Amino acid sequence: MTLxxxxxxxxxxxxxxxxxxxxxxxxxxxxxxxxxxNVPLIFxxxxxxxxxxxxxxxxxxxVYFHGGVSGFSGEHAACAxxxxxxxxxxxxxxxxxxRLSREIDITDHTHLExxxxxxxxxxxxxxxxxxxxxxxxxxxTAFYLAHTFGKDKDALDFLREGLRYNPDSWQIxxxxxxxxxxxxxxxxxxxxxxxxxxxxxxQNPHDKFQERYVLTLLAASYESIGExxxxxxxxxxxxxxxxxxxxxxxxxxxxxxx
Amino acid sequence: xxxxxxxxxxxxxxxxxxxxxxxxxxxFCVLLTISSMQNFFQIENVSRYVRDVGxxxxxxxxxxxxxxxxxxxxxxxxxxxxxxxxxxKPISRRMVVFSKFCASAAVSVLSFLLFFIAxxxxxxxxxxxxxxxxxxxxxxxGTLFLCMVCAFVIFLSTFMTFAANITVSILTYLFITGFSDxxxxxxxxxxxxxxxxxxxxxxxxPHFDFFNIRIRLTHEWGTLxxxxxxxxxxxxxxxxxxxxxxAGVIFGRKKL
Numbered sequence: 001m002t003l004x005x006x007x008x009x010x011x012x013x014x015x016x017x018x019x020x021x022x023x024x025x026x027x028x029x030x031x032x033x034x035x036x037x038n039v040p041l042i043f044x045x046x047x048x049x050x051x052x053x054x055x056x057x058x059x060x061x062x063v064y065f066h067g068g069v070s071g072f073s074g075e076h077a078a079c080a081x082x083x084x085x086x087x088x089x090x091x092x093x094x095x096x097x098x099r100l101s102r103e104i105d106i107t108d109h110t111h112l113e114x115x116x117x118x119x120x121x122x123x124x125x126x127x128x129x130x131x132x133x134x135x136x137x138x139x140x141t142a143f144y145l146a147h148t149f150g151k152d153k154d155a156l157d158f159l160r161e162g163l164r165y166n167p168d169s170w171q172i173x174x175x176x177x178x179x180x181x182x183x184x185x186x187x188x189x190x191x192x193x194x195x196x197x198x199x200x201x202x203q204n205p206h207d208k209f210q211e212r213y214v215l216t217l218l219a220a221s222y223e224s225i226g227e228x229x230x231x232x233x234x235x236x237x238x239x240x241x242x243x244x245x246x247x248x249x250x251x252x253x254x255x256x257x258x
Numbered sequence: 259x260x261x262x263x264x265x266x267x268x269x270x271x272x273x274x275x276x277x278x279x280x281x282x283x284x285x286f287c288v289l290l291t292i293s294s295m296q297n298f299f300q301i302e303n304v305s306r307y308v309r310d311v312g313x314x315x316x317x318x319x320x321x322x323x324x325x326x327x328x329x330x331x332x333x334x335x336x337x338x339x340x341x342x343x344x345x346x347k348p349i350s351r352r353m354v355v356f357s358k359f360c361a362s363a364a365v366s367v368l369s370f371l372l373f374f375i376a377x378x379x380x381x382x383x384x385x386x387x388x389x390x391x392x393x394x395x396x397x398x399x400g401t402l403f404l405c406m407v408c409a410f411v412i413f414l415s416t417f418m419t420f421a422a423n424i425t426v427s428i429l430t431y432l433f434i435t436g437f438s439d440x441x442x443x444x445x446x447x448x449x450x451x452x453x454x455x456x457x458x459x460x461x462x463x464p465h466f467d468f469f470n471i472r473i474r475l476t477h478e479w480g481t482l483x484x485x486x487x488x489x490x491x492x493x494x495x496x497x498x499x500x501x502x503x504x505a506g507v508i509f510g511r512k513k514l
Contacts, residue, residue, distance in 0.1 A: 007281060064306065068473035096489065097461065101442060103486045104468055106479050119306040121298045145299055154299045 046130065054131030061123035061140070067110045117148045128162065135169050138162030142175055152183040170204060173197035174214045181217055187225045194218040208241050215241075219251070228255050261349045262357045269361035270368065273327065279369050282319045286373060289315060290380045305385040310476040312380055316373040317400060317472070321431065324366035324404045328411035329423040331358040332509065341514060352506035359412050359502055366404040374400065391481045396471055398487060402494040403469035407431070409498035409505075410464050416508040431466055438467040464497060 046053055063070045112119060121144065128137035138159060145155035156179050162172045177193030180186045198214050215238050222231035232255045239248040273279065293308050332355070335341040344354060374397055381388055407427070414423045441463075445456035468490050473479065 004278060007278075064477075067479070068477035097465065097493075098442060098446075100468060100486065100489055100493070101438070101465070104471065104474075104482065104490075105439075106473055106477075108479075118298075118301045118304050121301055122296065122304055122307045125298050149299070149301060151299055151301075158299075 050131045051134070054127045054134045054137065057123050057127035057130060058134065058137055058140075061120040061127065064120045064123060065112050065117070067106070067108070067112065069106050069108070069110075114148075117144060120144070128158075132162070132165035135162065135166055135171050138166075139171050139175050142179070146179065146183060152179065155179060156184070168200055170197045170200035170206070170214070173200060174217070177214075177221070178217050181221050181224075187221050190221045191218065191225065191227075194221060211241060212238060223255075228258060231255055261347065261353055262360050265357040266361045266364050269327070269331075269365055273365045273368070278326070279323060279372075282323070282369075283372065283376065286315055286319055287376060290377070294380055294384050303385070305381075306476050308384050309381055310472065312377040313396065313472050313475055316370065316377045317403070317470075319373055320366055320370035320400065320404055321407060323369045324362065324407045325411055325424055325427045327365050328358075328362035328408045329415055329420050329427070331362055331412065332415045333420050336514060345514075351510045355412060355416070355506045355509050356502060359408055359498075359505075362408040362412065363405045366408055367401050370400050370404055371397070389478065389481070392475055392478070395481055395487065396475050399469045399471050399490065402491060403466065406464060406466070406469075406494050406498055409501040413501040413505040416505045416512065430464070434463055434466045435470060438463075438465065464501075465493070468493065 059070075121141065124137055124141040124144070127134055128141060131137075138161070142155040142159045142162075145151040145158065156176065159172055159176050159179065163169070163176065166172055173193050174197035177190045177197055180193060181190035194214060194217050198211075198218060201211060201214055215234050219231050219234035219238065222228075222234060232252060235248050235251045235255065239245070239252060242248065290308070290312055293311050298304055332341075335344065335354075335358075341354070345351065349357070378388070378393065410430070411423060411427050414426060418426065441456060441460055445453055445460050448456065471482070474482070
């Protein structure tokens with residue numbers, strides 16, 4: 001009886017959520033003007049909780065990558081394989097409930113490798129679909145598609161979809177630029193996206209390593225299409241950011257000599 | 259035994275007549291069909307998430323049935339006044355409690371097995387092969403889990419209303435599956451009174467987390483040693499025995 005009531009109540013709530021925006025013309029009109037109006041209905045129903053569910057889905061991908069086990073972020077500083085089981089006091093041997101719990105739990109630290117990495121793709125995919133503003137979901141999915149499965153075209157299409165929702169994301173612009181440079185060898189396009197990424201990056205908080213990531217690709221792209229002066233300018237910025245880095249100094253002297 | 263069987267069969271008959279299970283089974287099949295049919299960038303044999311979703315739904319739906327069926331057993335008998343002819347049979351009150359436990363456990367395990375068979379069918383279709391021993395362990399753990407849930411809910415039903423019982427049972431389940439690790443770590447790494455209190459709580463709470471082998475099943479971590487299964491079985495029997503014993507004591511003192 002109660003289960004039936006629960007089902008009836010859930011159906012009513014679901015129908016209300018579906019029909020409320022249609023009945024409420026103001027909300028419906030507003031929904032149409034937002035860039036997420038073409039997100040599947042099932043995900044739109046989550047409302048403001050979408051970002052949270054999307055983040056959960058993204059974290060689920062990380063859990064899957066670790067064979068279903070979570071909480072290894074601290075251990076990544078050390079070697080993954082050396083981590084093994086958590087250190088526990090000796091009392092575990094005599095405490096039957098704790099021992100049982102430890103035996104049932106899985107604490108080994110492993111990573112999915114090769115073809116098995118495909119198991120994380122559904123979570124990354126849903127993470128992006130649920131919240132199209134989850135930029136990490138787009139860039140990470142594209143990374144795995146291109147580098148693990150050799151699906152460069154799919155990766156680029158997915159990034160372009162991400163760009164439609166997040167036109168001002170330097171991360172997506174940079175990834176598209178990187179793909180054009182490394183995978184498709186369309187250097188002019190790469191320069192366009194990477195320049196845009198750098199411009200957007202300057203307007204947003206970022207660290208110098210992120211800046212190096214964009215600028216290194218941009219400088220290399222300039223070099224490839226023979227724009228030495230632009231490349232030189234970019235390497236000088238990089239050298240200023242990382243004065244201890246010899247590679248940039250060598251590049252500057254090499255281009256200057258030409 | 260002659261007193262228990264008619265009650266068990268009556269509950270199973272009622273379960274077959276009611277539509278709850280069929281609605282959940284249809285929902286289960288629809289959700290698994292949708293999950294199985296998803297295509298992610300034409301990458302083939304992506305199967306772990308289907309197994310994960312399938313097993314989670316199997317356990318959760320069976321848990322819902324176990325809670326709703328068990329919570330209604332004693333209060334309904336008292337409300338409809340059918341408990342009087344039952345006690346006049348004559349059956350002791352403790353035997354009534356035990357019969358109700360057997361009836362709800364039978365219904366819950368039956369529904370779990372049906373969900374599990376449907377889940378197996380989807381899993382075989384999606385992955386093409388499975389580890390029979392691991393799946394057998396999953397079935398055993400699911401059965402033990404539902405028995406313990408039924409004992410727990412029957413115990414609560416001796417002093418709680420139907421609605422309160424369902425709410426407390428679901429919250430307890432969510433709390434234990436979500437925070438049991440934290441409680442364990444807390445009692446290990448603290449000292450003094452806090453450690454003693456958390457240790458007592460750790461021993462008193464029903465460890466629903468012991469039955470959760472979803473990760474092991476989904477990510478093919480291999481089977482559990484036999485002594486672990488035997489220990490979990492012994493834990494279930496002991497814990498359920500105490501719950502039913504106290505439920506019998508409370509029900510025995512209750513004014514009807």
